[in-house]
Amino acid sequence: MDMLLELNDFVVSRGRKFSLSPVNIRFNDPNIVGLFGHNGAGKTTLLKALSGLLPVQSGESHIKDMSYPVFLPDTPFIYKFLKVGSVPGVLAKYFNDFDADLGESIIGDLSLDVKKRVGELSKGMEEQLNLGMTLARRSSVYLFDEPLAAVDPVTRDHMLDLIKRYKPNDALLIISTHLISGLESLFDECLVLHNGKILLRISVSDSISNNQSLESRIKEAMINA
Template sequence: MDVLKAENLSMRYHTKLALEHLNLTLPEGKIVGLLGPNGSGKTTFIKLAAGLLTPTEGSITVCGRKIGPGSKALVSYLPDRTYFGRQIRVRQQLELFQDFYPDFDRARAEQMLAALGIGLDDSFRNLSKGTQEKVQLVLVMSRRARLYLLDEPIGGVDPAARDYILNTILTNYDPSATVLISTHLISDVERVLDEFVFLAGGKLLRAGNVDATREAEGKSLDELFREVFRCLPNC
């Protein structure tokens, strides 16, 4: 069964076309890299799947459901920024996730937070940006979702934190679920990816299996990315 299906998907911001007639299908049980340079439409695509944007044209479904409360219950979304209120405590955020998402595993979340040395009574006002990002990742990965949408999860963090984030994703996602990771830091994520999607200028440039492509092309995904996007203008 296809976890995510986009058909003829277009998104326009005023005069700028961010996505253009995109057709994409994500199977279940895969870790997929959504790769492309800045402004290629990665965040727009993820926001459309998360229900934060409404497409100008075309459709997008999650496990056959149109985007809405039903699809949002199946999607665990990590945005490229933190969304916690400054007055909120970690415990309150856990309660919110527990209240709204029946698939939220609170025990697992508490265990991961304890391993990071983050107290449940810590206020987000007193946590550094990096720690807030880790709490957000813990919350997102503690859900037993069908689709994880991770927008730039390793962007702007140090290499040690990148390893922590990728290991958290690998050790916590349900193998029957699909993980879509958007990034332009290919070399860091390459080892965890099953599939890849190259986006450029809002269009699907190339997609496929990482291992098969590596074997066929005789180069790493990072090298292929550099080769493909070097040829394009404005990259």
């Protein structure tokens, strides 16, 4: 398999405190990866550093085809004054990797009123719009920071469906989340961070075959850290 993402001695620090110290990992398969850990474990730091939003003190990151990772922050990023129908055209001007035709198709699938402003949407529909427009960008690596944290169960199911439907088959998607229960069918593997280090990396299929739930494996690792 071709390398999709590789980190070698990847170190991020803030002042004298090491937020990541160091991280070595390689992803070859186009999987969906759950990123878990206590608050302050380094999840958001890792995603932001990979996205170029935080400086890296040392080490290297390599992404397939030298593409840029696509980052979805934990708060909506689309301007609320924009009309929904104009969003794909605006994002196409900001991001060279944005597929405007795909963006319009996703808005159609979400049955959004293109004449409404983004700020007039319900919270759940705004979250889905932000997620959908992120998936309309084309990359080898996608990084999502807590996209499911503040949504109701129905909206969460719609967002999971969006991810499964529009994630490119040949791409890696890493999702930071505190949710475990109900997500076993989404993830192919999981990482647990603790104090900026990788505490555990497990395959979901291996966990299931060993008759141990994904939730119990992750909780056990976090409790015993």
